[in-house]
Amino acid sequence: MRVNIRDFFDLLIRWPLIAGFLAIFLLVGSVHAGGTPEHDRLAPPLRLGVELPYGVLVDPTGKLSHEEVAALPSERFAKYQGAFAAGFTTSAFWLRVDLPPQAKTNQESWLVLSPPFIDSVQIFESTAIGWRRHEGGDLLPLSTREMDSRDFVFRLKPQGNQPLYIRVASTSTVILYGALWQPAAFATQALPEARNWGLYFGTMAFIGILLVGLVVIFRQRRFVVLLLTCLFNYGMVAGLQGFHVWLLWPESPQLASMSLGILVCLGSATGILLVRECLSLSRSFPRIDKLYLATASLLVIGALSVPLNLYHWVAGWVTLATELASLGAFIMALILALRDNRLQLAFALAFLVHFLAVAPALAINFGLLAPSRAMHTLWQYELIPHMLVIAGIFLFEIRRAHVQWVSEQNEALLATREAKTLLEAKVQERTRDLSLAQASLQYALDNERQALFEHRQFMAMVSHEFRTPLAVIDATANNLTEVPPQDDEDLQMRARQVLRATRRLTKLTDTCLADARLRDDAFALHWADVPLEILVREAADIVIWSAKNTLVTDFSRAPEIWRCDPALLRIALSNLLDNAVKYGGPGEVKVSVAKADDDLLIEVSDQGQGIAEADRIRIFERYQRGVNVPEGKGGGLGLAVIRMIAKAHGGSIELRTKETPGCLFALRLPRQGSDDVQS
Structure with missing residues (x-):
């Protein structure tokens, strides 16, 4: 099917892409803008793996105590650069952080660790009277945490020459970003970050309202699936950034943690169902459609693993299934485009961009790529233009279908008018033929009636006109037989009567002939x-x-x-x-x-x-x-x-x-x- 490229980009780029990239520009621009001039004058944070070198010890059983770990020599700890990522594992990890001299002051410093979905974080800080233990993680109520924040913020006053020990364990992927902040600097940078996320979720709310309107207006299944995909994925982003426990369930962290796992499963399932709707897999690739449908069903069932405490077994497969579905969607969209469906090029581009945005985060989650906060959160910002582009393509398909329907209606109306004209011409022709046939029949009938009339008249004329002279001849002959003529004059008179009758018969015969x-x-x-x-x-x-x-x-x-x-x-x-x-x-x-x-x-x-x-x-x-x-x-x-x-x-x-x-x-x-x- 040929698509008008100008109309396509007019609809596709004019508002969905502009709105999406404008949101990205505002969000990313806000991130790069940093804080205020006051923030620029404050001391920068000491980043984990950069200014704060560390080594890692793996605890497969998770039973090592702090005393046992602290007694180990530093050579037992593997050195790491940058943030730490271990992938999906049930092991615990001990980080031995060597604090630089500028961190060992009598002033309080704040250690900020993220992401907020880590199950358990323990900090062991050396003090004059021994080791001080700090507890954190997304399974602790917000009121028991040291700071009311989405991330895990710990107040530290490290003393002596002992390193800082951090124990990390999680049922999902193990990733750790960290930085040691001065309190004033951390408070200053928190304001633009909060503004960024407010803008992000405000944009998400606008898209959600827009999709609700599209569902109400068009009442099509694909808009329902798109709306559910947006809601589940945006809810998942909110959970990954710690907003569930911070805003919804501050005293029920288990509920917040379970909601995140459930949203991950449901968001992945609806994302796969969205591929089915975008590419019409039931018609274009029926066998692959069954595979996608079965995968989405398994993901929905996988959400039950969260309350059963089995999520650590399915977490990696859930994210991997979504990425493979996006890659398959890109390939199938290209195949459909080669089949002369140019519109599928837009879907191919959308799923390719989504695949590339999710791939770094997936590689970080599996421990295959060095952690980067920007790369890890790139897909979250890409969700906005991704959903808008798909909505724009859906709207274009509806517009194209409407234009085609109008064209078909006009063609049908024109064909109806032509058929009506042809029918009227045929009716007139048939009417004319019937009139001619009727006139011919009437003419034949009139001729038949005239012939019958003339026949009757002729027979009446013959029976009367011929009878009279014949009667004269017959009477004269009988008279001659019964009464002989008295003389020649009488005979001649009777002969003249017969002669007149004979000549009259002759005249009548001549007239008829x-x-x-x-x-x-x-x-x-x-x-x-x-x-x-x-x-x-x-x-x-x-x-x-x-x-x-x-x-x-x-x-x-x-x-x-x-x-x-x-x-x-x-x-x-x-x-x-x-x-x-x-x-x-x-x-x-x-x-x-x-x-x-x-x-x-x-x-x-x-x-x-x-x-x-x-x-x-x-x-x-x-x-x-x-x-x-x-x-x-x-x-x-x-x-x-x-x-x-x-x-x-x-x-x-x-x-x-x-x-x-x-x-x-x-x-x-x-x-x-x-x-x-x-x-």
Whole structure:
């Protein structure tokens, strides 16, 4: 995972590291600042191992008495330089300190020994009347000590040439720092030291409050572990500096001593658990995570060794386990960083610095390094930036996760909007498809209904229109059979009836065939030059044969020849004349043929009732009849066929208004070659 380095250091360095290193600067600066100018004018202390040379005798059983030790020659004591450290051991140690001449005065001097967690310290001072014994250690109540101080302070007035004997024993590591002070000088240097530790623990309190706030705000386990690590380690520092017995349990030193051992175990356990949280070991290194968890559990159990007086067996392993856990955390953080997780570099740096800060103190505790008060307490000051850096990294991880979550939310929102837009487009497309399908289905349904309607109308028309001429033929034939004709005139009359019925059947058949032909996709006109008068008179036979009608023709302005489809034009004229005979009533049926504006105009009129204004457009539709047509008379197909024939020629058919009663139909056909002609 790629991390923005600028944002990382902006968050990591801006306040956690600055706050941590500022605290170190103030604390270390205060230490180096020393005391006041008055302190600088006073005599400096005589330091153990520097101005106060000494030798050491090991007492493995711890049963040697002072008399036995004092009787031994000085060669039996191993010479040491600097402070004394023996590591984790159950042996007692006798220090034979040779006092310089400036220490042998009649004035009182204060011998200050530390660290405050030494179990037992005995001082044997030579006086004029013999040896004087001083008792100290963290197992003595504060009220029984010679001075009310965190360290062990003994009032001395050494006399004679005898050395000073110091017996040291402890269930934890054996370390001894010492200095012989003038009382005024010691009191002066104690003030800045107290100020330093006040600033230290004030900073710790601020960090603790900060971590409590982070726990409350984020409610994450890693902040809880970090808070517990801070509390246990800072409590351990307070115990190592003697604040437990000095401030909390002055009359219960055993309780103060046990609290320190317990805090060492719990602080080490939470420190290992903190590594698990920092590196997410359960996901990155599951097997090592189990090892760390088991080690932390053993450390918690190890806290029980304190009340059982077994702490001296586990003390060294507790501190060693913590240091090894920090070294492992550094190595694993580097591995994770190489796996493209740059943020782990910050954890690697934090644990490396912590490891290097703790290593000198650990080496001193095991007696592998010459004691140095600064090196021994370095890790205690390093705790402040260490905890702040880890808190800063945790906050950065939360910030990064939040930014990533916001980015994912924005991407999800954008994807949702895109999906919504796509869905709306698909819905519109599907709706459009459904609308088209519905329209197509509706069109097919309408066509089906229209076809069914036309079929019914056609069958009704055929059954009625064909039945009438057939009935005439049948009746005439029966009449000829049953009643023979009386004379030739009677025979001719009956023959004309059969002929009219036959021709009517022929006209109906032609009309039906023309309707089918005109609606065929492969329809085409059969052009020919036709004598108009002959064509009109052939179509007007139905009028000639009608007993109630008289045919009147006008060819005065008509052309002799016209190019058209003769069969279709004959059907159109025959239908117009047939309608005039059927619906026009008795009287004249007039046919006028003329040329008008290069077009052929054929007008057919009758003397009937005419057609209502509302029916003038509807009557040209298939199977539509006027309201004045008697019920059951006509099939409503003739005028529709006439209009299709006219359009096929590029012409038109219209019903014109006339002054006299009756109908006037005008059929207009363009000359061949006109742009309106359809082929």
